[in-house]
Amino acid sequence: MKALVLAGGTGSRLRPFTHTRAKQLLPIANRPVVHYALQAIADAGIEEVGVVVGGHGDAIRRAVGEGSAFGLRITYLHQPRPLGLAHAVTVARDFLGDDDFLLYLGDNHLEDGVTGFVRRATAERDAGRLLLTPVPDPTAFGVAEVDGEGIVRQLEEKPERPRSDLALVGVYAFTPAVHEAVRAISPSGRGELEITDAVQWMIDRGWRVRAETTTRPWRDTGSVDDLLEANRSVLDRMEGRVDGKVDPHSVLVGRVSIAEGAVVRGSRIVGPVVVGAGAVITDSHVGPYTAIGENCRIQDSAIEFSVLLQGASVEGAARIERSLIGREAVVAAAPRPLQAHRLIIGDHSKVQLIP
Known part of the structure; x- marks a missing residue:
């Protein structure tokens, strides 16, 4: 056949x-x-x-x-x-x-x-x-x-x-x-x-x-x-394995597979999760059922139940879930809008503005 x-x-x-x-x-x-x-x-x-x-x-x-x-x-x-x-x-x-x-x-x-x-x-x-x-x-x-x-x-x-x-x-x-x-x-x-x-x-x-x-x-x-x-x-049946570098300030929970050449710093990863070669995860939380492709960058972010394709970058994202992020795509926190204060202040007043 x-x-x-x-x-x-x-x-x-x-x-x-x-x-x-x-x-x-x-x-x-x-x-x-x-x-x-x-x-x-x-x-x-x-x-x-x-x-x-x-x-x-x-x-x-x-x-x-x-x-x-x-x-x-x-x-x-x-x-x-x-x-x-x-x-x-x-x-x-x-x-x-x-x-x-x-x-x-x-x-x-x-x-x-x-x-x-x-x-x-x-x-x-x-x-x-x-x-x-x-x-x-x-x-x-x-x-x-x-x-x-x-x-x-x-x-x-x-x-x-x-x-x-x-x-x-x-x-x-x-x-x-x-x-x-x-x-x-x-x-x-x-x-x-x-x-x-x-x-x-x-x-x-x-x-x-x-x-x-x-x-x-x-x-x-x-x-x-x-x-x-x-x-x-597929991740549910995956075995955990760490071939990359995980610093002592990071925590891996459950079945986590980190390919050779990947780096994890100051982060918490809760499996099942797979991390591709060359990926760097810094000061982030990666939740279950996430696949991070080769050469991805995740910093100051939280992400779970998602797939990141090769070279994707996520920075400053408070929470991402059920997402598919394409190759070399960039997800970043938007700059905070400038805030204007409208004031009607009487004589001899004192106002403190919090930046």
Whole structure:
């Protein structure tokens, strides 16, 4: 089995960050989101991976390389425009050949990986296999209707009246049969070739598509809130380690990971927290579930449940929480406005003004 990782797309819900980088490169616990996808694929025993890239393809290549860091062989496939998941499958047709394959959205984060899913897809070789999860608002997702034996009967893309609460997670397994389906479908109303339409085409022709349901944590990291929650989930499983310098006036509480080259002075850090190489934290409080990227600067500030990208600077901020701060961004306390005093003072009075 091969794998196809989708790392294109515009990331519109994460603008302005995605104006300058792919959403799959935004960090969770100081590692790009796509690294977690590739590691999950490698853990599942797959070795050959195609990565579909778009306008930020060069940055993806620099961040991922040829795959040896994950034990993978990676082939990059260019998708000129994001015209749908099924279109990405057509772009990868020559790479996929006649092999079964795992389709994995590169901005997904699954806490438990895909090892079991891949194993079952290989053992029970249906035309398609979908990973589903119950969600409180199915209207925002592709939704599957599944019978009592786990066979998918119908798919709908963002339905107004969902038939179930089971949303597509963004992990699929296919046999080569899917190539006929993606050739047969037409673009949807939004001008894209939808993978849900391709799967429904197979179902309508009597090909068996099976579903698996998971209730384990899953995030598509397509929004700031989802990215912060994925960061929290990863930090919850992190081990503490101090390779950088922490002065005797600082206090570390709980699981705190400080990379070599980072410096902490006169500060209190309450884990789980990860601090990247070259970061400097001075006279500050860093609270739980915070990831501080390489070469960041935090001074006279309090911050928690946030992600700071490489080179960000925070100074004089009384309290920051649930925030995503971009590369080389600067957050600083505003200067106090000049205060004017209006006085009506009687004869022989004495007034003292406090500066």
